[in-house]
Amino acid sequence: MDNTKKNSIDLSLFKRLLEYIKPYNKVFIGVFISVVLLAIFGALRPYILQQAIDNNISTKTLEGFFPYILVMLALLVFEVSFQLIFIYYSGWLGQSVVKDIRVKLFNHMLRFKMKYYDNSSVGVLITRSVTDMERIADIFGEGLFMIFRDSLTMVVVAGVMVFINWKLSLIVFLMLPLVLYATRIFQKYMKKAFEEVRTEISNLNSFVQERVTGMKILQLFTREDTEYKHFKAINERHKKGWLKTVWYNSIFFPIAELSGSITIGLVAWYGGLDAVMHNSSSLGDLTAFVMMIPMLFRPLRQIADKFNTFQMGMVAATRVFKVIDTKSQIDDTGTLIANQFKGDIIFKNVRFSYIENEVVLKDISLDVKAGQTVAIVGATGAGKSTIINLLNRFYEIDKGKILIDSKDIKTFSLVSLRSQIAVVLQDVFLFADTILNNITLNNPDITEAQVIQAAKDIGVHDFISSLPNGYNYNVKERGVMLSSGQRQLISFLRAYVTNPSILVLDEATSSVDSYSEQLIQTATDKITKGRTSIVIAHRLATIIKADKIIVMDAGEIVEQGTHSELLKTENGYYKNLYEVQFMKEISA
Structure with missing residues (x-):
């Protein structure tokens, strides 16, 4: 048989x-x-x-x-x-x-x-x-x-x-x-x-x-x-x-x-x-x-x-x-085209597991107003980056809803949804190609003139111009010809030129030198102005100016508030975290 x-x-x-x-x-x-x-x-x-x-x-x-x-x-x-x-x-x-x-x-x-x-x-x-x-x-x-x-x-x-x-x-x-x-x-x-x-x-x-x-x-x-x-x-x-x-x-x-x-x-x-x-x-x-x-x-x-x-x-x-024949695609049945988001983001009782029965996010609810800069902090494994993955619909949630401008993100087409959300990751991936192509990703709608102007706006034009062939410099496989800080700057510029409605910085300054961090911080102030932004960071000094700070631990939100509000919480998670980092910086 x-x-x-x-x-x-x-x-x-x-x-x-x-x-x-x-x-x-x-x-x-x-x-x-x-x-x-x-x-x-x-x-x-x-x-x-x-x-x-x-x-x-x-x-x-x-x-x-x-x-x-x-x-x-x-x-x-x-x-x-x-x-x-x-x-x-x-x-x-x-x-x-x-x-x-x-x-x-x-x-x-x-x-x-x-x-x-x-x-x-x-x-x-x-x-x-x-x-x-x-x-x-x-x-x-x-x-x-x-x-x-x-x-x-x-x-x-x-x-x-x-x-x-x-x-x-x-x-x-x-x-x-x-x-x-x-x-x-x-x-x-x-x-x-x-x-x-x-x-x-x-x-x-x-x-x-x-x-x-x-x-x-x-x-x-x-x-x-x-x-x-x-x-x-x-x-x-x-x-x-x-x-x-x-x-x-x-x-x-x-x-x-x-x-x-x-x-x-x-x-x-x-x-x-x-x-x-x-x-x-x-x-x-x-x-x-x-x-x-x-x-x-x-x-x-x-x-x-x-x-x-x-x-x-x-x-x-x-x-x-x-x-x-493998069926592993995100359900892309949304019919709405997201040409431009106002920027309101709501998570309603969102539960998620990468592996069945191993819950990563436990009924998370959060509200981000349009134009706000919201920081998410917490220990490694707390679920910070998972929130970003779900916002882009890289994974499907187990329970709950995620809304942008009061509409379920599943009602938007995947292409239009992701085109309005720019993400700068901690682990920057660059292709074996020129800096220009790594920024535009061969998008014909983004011209070299626009890239150069964007680079000038955020202060990285001089750095790129100093490289052999400038914007046509080939960074080789995974960008090995650049330092980690330089790769991060290219990634930041890649996000900036798309003119996103929502900006996400996932540990964007965690592995860069002080000079590159200053450039990124200056660019962050410029790009986040009037735009909904979510900043995930271990280094709390970079998110002090955030409109709201969300503190996560073991897949749950344990605290919310501004920097000054959270520091007033006795024995608070954020306060303890900040004091530990502050003491380390002083001793260093």
């Missing part, structure tokens, strides 16, 4: 792949016609040679011999021409199909919830988007059409064999079951081996990607030797997976080759005796069969080889479609 189920799943998967061929039906039909003609042309050559030998060479008759030469030449020309068409357009079709699937996959991944990425390996997703896609392309370029061509060639060749000499054909056909059985066993074990190989490739990609990204940490903690040993172990498993495929190939192909050689020997022996003793087999028959036996057995061997390619592609397709 399991095998039947597995085969039906493979069949449905194959049908699903064929759906992507529909936009390229003309090319598909052209490749199909080429396959049919190639099979016919290939089988006709031995037949024409057999006729030439029996009618002219054996009888030493010149008359009528030249037309056979012309026909043979024409067959070769046609075969080469259609072979060119077949190879090019089957590969073109495979790459076109994969292009469409890859675009669909990436578009799907762009809309996953953050929770999906919290639980997924980046290396595995890269494997799905790149390596697995090439294996799917091979299904069409080297697998499906090749298998069909070879299968059709075998059928046509077998028919020509029977037409020429059924007795010799019977000898050939008696050997086929052995090769077919060996092929079936070979395919079964190769599929298991390729599934193992694909798993180990994903593990290898994931391991290397994470270690290269975290190389600084590995070297800081002198973990090079340990990680080297881990890599050797993973690489060894990867090698063993591939060696299984090599082992199966080394067994099957010699068997297939030996079977073909034995068949040729039997045909030569029986046909030769028959020609001498009974004269029912001719020299042309023997010559044609010697040519056609490899044409019958070699495709069978190639089918097994191409089936490996096909199996690898199907395994890769299974993994890719598993990602595409």
Whole structure:
């Protein structure tokens, strides 16, 4: 039952792949016609040679011999021409199909919830988007059409064999079951081996990607030797997976080759005796069969080889479609377009858990008036950043409501909602691109002139201009060419140029030098003026001027008020926190 189920799943998967061929039906039909003609042309050559030998060479008759030469030449020309068409357009079709699937996959991944990425390996997703896609392309370029061509060639060749000499054909056909059985066993074990190989490739990609990204940490903690040993172990498993495929190939192909050689020997022996003793087999028959036996057995061997390619592609397709079929998108059914927010924000009894039954926010209620600057403080893990994630709808709340301008944020389209909320994160991510493109994120609505003016407004133009090539300076992967403070300034400018209705600064000054902090503080005063702003900070000195300070602890709001009001609370959470930081700064 399991095998039947597995085969039906493979069949449905194959049908699903064929759906992507529909936009390229003309090319598909052209490749199909080429396959049919190639099979016919290939089988006709031995037949024409057999006729030439029996009618002219054996009888030493010149008359009528030249037309056979012309026909043979024409067959070769046609075969080469259609072979060119077949190879090019089957590969073109495979790459076109994969292009469409890859675009669909990436578009799907762009809309996953953050929770999906919290639980997924980046290396595995890269494997799905790149390596697995090439294996799917091979299904069409080297697998499906090749298998069909070879299968059709075998059928046509077998028919020509029977037409020429059924007795010799019977000898050939008696050997086929052995090769077919060996092929079936070979395919079964190769599929298991390729599934193992694909798993180990994903593990290898994931391991290397994470270690290269975290190389600084590995070297800081002198973990090079340990990680080297881990890599050797993973690489060894990867090698063993591939060696299984090599082992199966080394067994099957010699068997297939030996079977073909034995068949040729039997045909030569029986046909030769028959020609001498009974004269029912001719020299042309023997010559044609010697040519056609490899044409019958070699495709069978190639089918097994191409089936490996096909199996690898199907395994890769299974993994890719598993990602595409993953339902992990935020429900984007909102119809309202948020062109501009006034800025009123209300959380009503909001409860949220990243992991089921592990509550992070416990019935949070808060009210932020339009134009206010509200600071959220508390210990690590108190739930401060979670509030920002929920405001942007990166995660869905378990209970309660979040309102902006008295409207549930679910009623707004995701794009318009997020376009009105600019966030400056503590952990700044910059792409391997120019400063200008990292600021605009290639948004055509933001011009270079606007970026320069915004940089001047917040006081970072001089810093950018001092870099080689200025705004066209390439910061390399993750912005490694800039200091943490400089990266934070770029991130701040990125938020500023979008002219958001609501600004969020999540620990925006926690890891910058004093000079950069002064620049950001000056810019903060400018950008927050008349705009709803939420500031999350550990360093309380940066939020003293806030209109309201919300103090959180263990997912709950424990205090609210202005800086001066909270300092008046005896044994208050905020007061104790402020005094501890104030004493540290004095002692420093």
